[in-house]
Amino acid sequence: MDTATEFGRLIGPLRRAVLRTRRAEALPDLPEAQIELLRALSEAGALAPREAAARLRVAPSTVSNLVRTMTASGLIERTPSSTDLRTVQLTASPHALDLLNRYDRVSTGALRRTLADLAPESRQALDQALPALAELLTALEDERG
Template sequence: MDTATEFGRLIGPLRRAVLRTRRSDDLPDLPEAQIELLRALSGAGPLTPREVAARLRVAPSTVSNLVRTMTASGLIERTPSSTDLRTVHLAASPRALDLLDRYDRVSTGALQGALDQLTPQSREALDRALPALAELLATLEGEGERA
């Protein structure tokens, strides 16, 4: 089996295994799209919906639907622009920032626990693979821009 096929088969189960760790800390089960939007907002500060769509590489209508749901649940705060009344700025609420912090702590703890159970050689191989994985992600995201 080639690397691309094997890697593709592992990505989904790995992601789901990490997502399941959140349930162990009684965290709400937010869809991954909502978490990605919150991460974009927490890292960049207030953004317009158009800026969020560009960062996440999704359609503006997708952002609009996410924002509507997440505003209603208190995860996103919308602030009208002081210079353009047609524009709003989005920010993660304090509650959302707390949830992200808790998600990260739980996920990191679970990953660290799993890594600690691997052989030193496997841990070292994963450590060495991180730059290549970052490069792979950048390459895949670059292909999306050209499409």
Template sequence: MDTATRFSRLIGPLRRAVLRTRRADKDLPDLPEAQIELLRLLAGSGRLTPREAAARLRVAPSTVSNLVRTMSAAGLVERTPSSTDLRTVHLSASAAALGMLDRYDHISTTALRRALGSLSPRSREAIERALPALDELLVALEAEGKGE
């Protein structure tokens, strides 16, 4: 089996294993990954219009509209009307959402640290050395997704 096939088969199970660690905190809601991606985008970018968010997430504007409707009702996303164009709103992550993301990250990072600590030193070093290459791989995949 080639590297791409092996890696492709590992990505999903690894992601789901990390997501399962969040269930350790019973006070955290089990948000769909699409909502978490939107929150991460808003947390890192500040205020965005729904169209800007859709473009950055590479999803349809209607997808962002549906996410925002659900997340606004849950108090996770705040919608602020534009001061210059009443047809436009700006989205931002609420303080509650930012706190939730911090807790998600803390739980996931703690679980990953424990799991990495259970590996042999050689395996930990191999993963650490692979991180820059994984960053490059992400950039290459994103460029491919843009049709570049």
């Protein structure tokens, strides 16, 4: 089996295993798209919907649907732009930022404990693979346009 096939088969189960750590701590089950938008807003402080779509590399309509759902659940706040009254600025609510911090703390803790249980050679291999994985992500995103 080649690297691409094996890696492709591992991505989904790895992601789901990390997501299960969040559920085990009774955290709400937010879709990954919502978490990605919250991360973008957390990093930027505030974004216009079009900026968020560009940053996430999704269609503006996708962000619009996410914003509608997330505003209704109190995760995102919409504020009229101070420079263009036709647009809004999106920010993550304090509740959303707290959830995001808790998700990261739980997921990172689980990953640290699990990595500590691996053989030293496996930990070292994963550590050395991180730059290559970041490069792979960039290349895949560039390919998608």
